[in-house]
Amino acid sequence: MLKILKYSIFDLLRSRWSYVYFTFYLLLGFVLLFLNNDVNKAVITLMNIIIVLTPLIGTIFGVMYYYNSKEFTELLLAQPIKRSQIFMGQYLGISLSLTLSLVLGLGIPFVMYGLFKSTAIFDFSLLILIGSFLNFIFVALAYNIALSTENKIKGFGYAILMWLFLAVIYDGIFMISLIIFNEYPLDKFSLFATMLNPIDLSRILILLKLDISALLGYTGAIFKDFFGANIGAFTSILILMLWVVLPLRRIKYKLKRKDF
Amino acid sequence: MRCLILFLFFTITLQANTIKVCASCDVKTIKEAVLLAKKGDTVLVKKGLYKETKIYISKGIHLVGENYPVIDAEFKTDSVFAVKANDFSISGFKFKNIGMSYIKEIAAVFVSHSKNFTIKDNILENVFYGFIIQSSKFGLIQNNKVTGNSEKESTSGNGVHVWKCKKLRIEQNKIFGMRDAIYLEFVNESSISNNISADNIRYGLHFMFSNHNEYNNNEFRNNGAGVAVMFSKFIKMHHNTFHFNWGTASYGLLLKEIYDAEIHDNYFEQNTVGINIDGCNRITYKSNHFIRNGWALKFTGGCYTNTFEYNNFMHNAFDLSYNSRLNDNKFEANYWSEYTGYDIDKNGLGDVPHRPVKLFSYIVGKTPETMILLRSLFVDIINFSEKVSPVFTPDKLIDKTPLMRPVNPVE
Numbered sequence: 185m186l187k188i189l190k191y192s193i194f195d196l197l198r199s200r201w202s203y204v205y206f207t208f209y210l211l212l213g214f215v216l217l218f219l220n221n222d223v224n225k226a227v228i229t230l231m232n233i234i235i236v237l238t239p240l241i242g243t244i245f246g247v248m249y250y251y252n253s254k255e256f257t258e259l260l261l262a263q264p265i266k267r268s269q270i271f272m273g274q275y276l277g278i279s280l281s282l283t284l285s286l287v288l289g290l291g292i293p294f295v296m297y298g299l300f301k302s303t304a305i306f307d308f309s310l311l312i313l314i315g316s317f318l319n320f321i322f323v324a325l326a327y328n329i330a331l332s333t334e335n336k337i338k339g340f341g342y343a344i345l346m347w348l349f350l351a352v353i354y355d356g357i358f359m360i361s362l363i364i365f366n367e368y369p370l371d372k373f374s375l376f377a378t379m380l381n382p383i384d385l386s387r388i389l390i391l392l393k394l395d396i397s398a399l400l401g402y403t404g405a406i407f408k409d410f411f412g413a414n415i416g417a418f419t420s421i422l423i424l425m426l427w428v429v430l431p432l433r434r435i436k437y438k439l440k441r442k443d444f
Numbered sequence: 445m446r447c448l449i450l451f452l453f454f455t456i457t458l459q460a461n462t463i464k465v466c467a468s469c470d471v472k473t474i475k476e477a478v479l480l481a482k483k484g485d486t487v488l489v490k491k492g493l494y495k496e497t498k499i500y501i502s503k504g505i506h507l508v509g510e511n512y513p514v515i516d517a518e519f520k521t522d523s524v525f526a527v528k529a530n531d532f533s534i535s536g537f538k539f540k541n542i543g544m545s546y547i548k549e550i551a552a553v554f555v556s557h558s559k560n561f562t563i564k565d566n567i568l569e570n571v572f573y574g575f576i577i578q579s580s581k582f583g584l585i586q587n588n589k590v591t592g593n594s595e596k597e598s599t600s601g602n603g604v605h606v607w608k609c610k611k612l613r614i615e616q617n618k619i620f621g622m623r624d625a626i627y628l629e630f631v632n633e634s635s636i637s638n639n640i641s642a643d644n645i646r647y648g649l650h651f652m653f654s655n656h657n658e659y660n661n662n663e664f665r666n667n668g669a670g671v672a673v674m675f676s677k678f679i680k681m682h683h684n685t686f687h688f689n690w691g692t693a694s695y696g697l698l699l700k701e702i703y704d705a706e707i708h709d710n711y712f713e714q715n716t717v718g719i720n721i722d723g724c725n726r727i728t729y730k731s732n733h734f735i736r737n738g739w740a741l742k743f744t745g746g747c748y749t750n751t752f753e754y755n756n757f758m759h760n761a762f763d764l765s766y767n768s769r770l771n772d773n774k775f776e777a778n779y780w781s782e783y784t785g786y787d788i789d790k791n792g793l794g795d796v797p798h799r800p801v802k803l804f805s806y807i808v809g810k811t812p813e814t815m816i817l818l819r820s821l822f823v824d825i826i827n828f829s830e831k832v833s834p835v836f837t838p839d840k841l842i843d844k845t846p847l848m849r850p851v852n853p854v855e
Contacts, residue, residue, distance in 0.1 A: 236821050355822035363811050370813050378816065387820060399716065399738040399761055400815050405692055407816065 188260070188273025189280075195253070196281045205241065205282065209289025217293055223302040227311060230290070231390050234311055235383055238318040240347050242282060246326025247343040249278050251336050258444055267439045271327070275435070279323045283316045290315075307393055314386045317424045321382050322347070324431035331438045354381050371406045378407075379420075382427045389420055466490035474499055474507070474515070481505045489513045489537070497522040504529050509536030512567060515552075519543040523554040523576075533562040542571040544599055551576040551605070555583070564588065573601035574622065583612045592622040594645045602627040602650075603641070606634075614639065624650040625667070628657070637661050647672050648689075659684060670695035670715060679705040687713040695720045696737065702727060711735075717742045718760070721750075730754055731851055739765050739805075748772045756850045757781060757800070761818070765805040769838070775800065779847040787848045798846040801837045803830035 196202050212233065216226040250257075253274070260270050290312065299305055326343050333339035358377050362370055378384040391400070392411050400407065410416040463477045463485060464470075471477045474496055477487045483503045491511040497520045501507075507525075513536075515524050521543040525534060539552035551573035553563055557580065564586040568574045574590040577583060585604060594600030603619035605627045606612065612634040618641075619625035625641030628634070628651035637660040641648040648664035649671045651657070656678045663685045664671050670689035673679070679702060686696035696715035699705075700722045708730045712718040718737040719729075723745040729752045734740035736759045741752075743766035750773045757763045758781040777793065785796035804823045808815050817823050830837060 232819060232824075235819075352822045352825060355817055355820045359807070359814050359817055359822070362814050363807070366811050366813070374813060374816055384820070388816065391819065399818065404816065 186273070188265075188270055189277050192249075192253075192274045192277025193281050196249070196277060201245070202281045202285050205245075206285035206289045209286055210292060213290045213293030217297045223294060223297055223299055223304045223308070226294075226297075227304045227307050228394055230311060231387075231394070234315045234318070235387050235390070236351060238282075238286065238315045239322045239351060239383060242279075242319045242322030243326045243343045243347045245278055245282060246323040247330050247339055249274070250327060250330035251339065261444055268436050271435060271439060272432075275323060275327055275432070279320045282319045282323065286315050286319065287312055307390075310393055311390060314389060314424075317428070318382065318386060321424070321427045321431070324428055324435065328431050328434055328438070331435060331442065350381055350383050355384065358384075375407065375410060379423055382424060385420055385423060460484040460486065462486045462488050464488045464490065465494075467492050478505065478507075484531075497524050499525050501525060501527040501532060502529050504531035506533045507535070507537070508533075509538070509566075512536060512538040514538045514540055516540045517542045517552075521545045521548060521550055523551050525553045527553065527555045527561070528557050529561075530559040531561070532558070533564075535562065535565045538567040538569070539571060540569050542568075542573070544572045544601075546598075549573060549576055549601070549605075551601070554578075555580055558583070562586070571601070571622075573605055574603040574619070575605065577604070577606045577609055577612070579608045580612075581610045583609070585612065585614045585617065587616045588618075590617065590619045590622065590625075592620075594621055594623050597623055597646055600645065603644070606631050609634070613637075619644065621645075624648075625664075626650070628652070628654045630654065632656050634658075635660070639663070640665070642666050644668060648686075649673065651676060655679070658682070663687075664689070664696075666690075667694075669693055670698060670717075672698040672700070673702060674698075674700040675702075677703045677705075681705070681707045681710060683709045683711075685711045685713075686715060686718070687711070689715040691716060698722075699724045699727075706730075707732065712737055712740070720744060721747055723747065725749055727751075728753075732756070734758065734760055734763075736760065738762065741765075743767070750774070751776070753777050754847075754851045755779070758850065762802065762805040762808075764800040764841075765809050766801070767809040773841075775841070775843040777845050777847055778843055779850045780843065781850075783846045783848075785846065792848050794846040794848055797842040797844045799831065799834060799837060799842050801841055802827045803836055806836055 216229055220226060257270065294308060299308060325346060329342045329346060330339050333342060378388050388407060389411065392408055411420060463481055465474055465477045465487060471480065474489055474494055478499055478501055481487055486506040486508055489509045490513060492513050494513060494515045495518055496515060497517045515537055517524055519541050524539055534553060542550055542552055552568050552571050552575065554576045555561065556578040559580065560582045562584045563575060564584065566588045568588065568590040571590065571592055575585060590603040592600060600623040602624040603622040603626060604614055604617065608630040610632050612631065614626060614636045616638045620643050622644050624647045625644045626636060626639065626649045631654040633656045635658045640663045642665040645668045647669055648667035652674045654676050659681045661683045666688045671686060689696050694716045696712045696718045698720045702724045703726055705727045707727060710732045712733065713735045714737060716738045718734045718740040720742045725748045727750045732755045734755065734757045739762045740757050740760040741764050753776045755778045757778060763780060763782065780798050780800060783794055783798045785794035785798065787794055803826050
């Protein structure tokens with residue numbers, strides 16, 4: 185597995201896409217800090233980008249890598265290596281290289297602008313942690329879709345749809361149900377609904393850490409009570425982990441039955 | 445004739461005596477000195493510790509503390525000075541440990557039915573009420589420092605508590621850790637300026653039924669609920685700073701039923717709500733700065749004929765929100781950091797009108813729970829589509845001539 189992991193990381197490095205991704209984050213970090221020079225404010229702006237872009241890029245990378253390396257994967261499958269090891273190796277390779285680009289790309293400019301001296305260091309590390317989680321989650325989801333769909337175009341379509349659903353449509357449905365069921369107590373429902381979507385969960389986790397949480401009003405207070413307590417923080421990390429583990433299990437399950 | 449006047453003048457001034465109070469003087473307590481003093485006399489209290497309360501002053505005398513003599517009330521439930529006199533002054537004292545009571549109003553200085561008085565340069569520590577002024581006129585309360593350690597609203601008092609007064613000046617006081625820093629009720633034609641009120645558990649400034657007053661150059665910082673002003677007419681608020689009033693129940697400035705007021709050149713930074721406006725008519729808001737607030741302006745009731753011009757709205761989560769109709773309010777030539785229009789003729793005014801109400805703030809106004817979708821991509825998308833073709837937000841609520849650059853930018 186390690187060998188395959190190493191191979192896929194090197195492969196990705198050769199394909200220059202991780203460099204592009206890395207440079208993108210690097211530029212983003214520098215431009216953000218150049219524009220307002222305040223690490224605290226930059227962290228807030230960064231949140232929006234991380235929450236939308238990391239899932240999208242994770243999804244596209246996952247699907248793209250699977251389809252591109254399909255022939256090589258088939259070659260590997262002919263060797264006496266366990267299927268799960270091949271795919272886990274590939275999965276970890278993509279996720280790790282994406283996470284590395286994220287951490288280095290954003291870390292370098294922020295450290296250069298005095299992150300360690302600023303009070304934002306905790307918020308920033310939370311942001312990076314959540315960004316990495318989102319990478320792992322969405323690459324896993326993308327791999328699931330790619331494994332289940334032979335057709336490349338269809339696979340891409342489904343993957344983008346999945347991202348669109350979790351990033352946009354889900355919130356739309358959420359909002360509409362909040363408006364329709366306005367007369368009922370909704371705090372438990374909203375707590376539950378945010379837990380079900382990794383993007384929403386990440387957004388709320390970061391929002392509550394930033395002092396913007398005072399705007400969230402009554403529901404926000406309930407969220408703060410829940411996530412501020414140890415149980416809440418523990419639960420949300422657990423749920424993010426579940427979001428990684430469950431798709432991985434499905435990959436394994438799919439692999440056992442798939443006829444390549 | 446002139447000699448006679450001079451003579452009379454000198455005899456009168458010479459008649460005013462000074463009574464010294466100290467541990468080694470003839471007069472050892474302030475109470476004794478006050479009893480001895482005649483109208484116009486000065487009681488000079490030397491440095492030392494005086495454990496006294498219930499000092500009644502009924503004549504126009506001047507109490508002067510030298511090097512801040514300490515008056516310790518030892519948490520007795522009585523005011524230190526209770527004054528009912530004209531032409532008196534109290535200055536240079538340090539009051540400590542005023543007792544708390546649920547039924548009595550106990551203050552360091554309790555003034556009632558008085559005229560022409562000055563209370564200045566005092567230090568008040570750990571007090572229940574600082575100053576209570578009732579039914580009085582022409583007073584100056586200046587340069588006092590009041591600190592309390594309030595924990596609960598029900599067991600704490602106000603820094604400067606004024607009831608039914610006229611023509612007062614409350615200036616350069618610093619008030620921390622009380623319930624309300626400055627509380628005014630039925631106070632008219634007064635001026636409140638250059639005060640600092642911070643870290644009070646309820647309001648930095650609280651007034652009701654107080655007309656024709658001016659509030660200038662005050663700073664209100666980190667108060668539990670910010671500043672609340674209600675049921676008053678003809679008020680002027682200029683050059684005040686409201687900042688860091690941040691919390692779920694906090695306002696920079698809460699206006700309720702305020703009519704015909706001027707709110708100019710104020711600075712609102714990082715408050716949960718910059719100004720909460722409830723049933724206020726005919727107010728002009730001019731050259732105010734709203735910077736990084738949750739809501740810059742939040743309307744919660746019928747507000748008519750208000751004018752907003754030359755204000756800066758910068759980096760607020762919401763510039764404007766309302767839950768009823770906002771007819772007849774005029775927004776003109778404000779700077780909005782969210783404005784994305786252009787200025788082809790380079791006259792400094794944007795060519796496309798700006799709509800300050802976003803669809804999301806409209807939805808949040810209707811269903812507050814949706815607030816948890818703040819900063820979601822979905823929200824950005826619906827805001828954008830609403831901006832391009834407005835359906836829900838009112839057509840009339842626009843700034844036709846938004847400024848391209850901020851007015852008098854502050855550092």
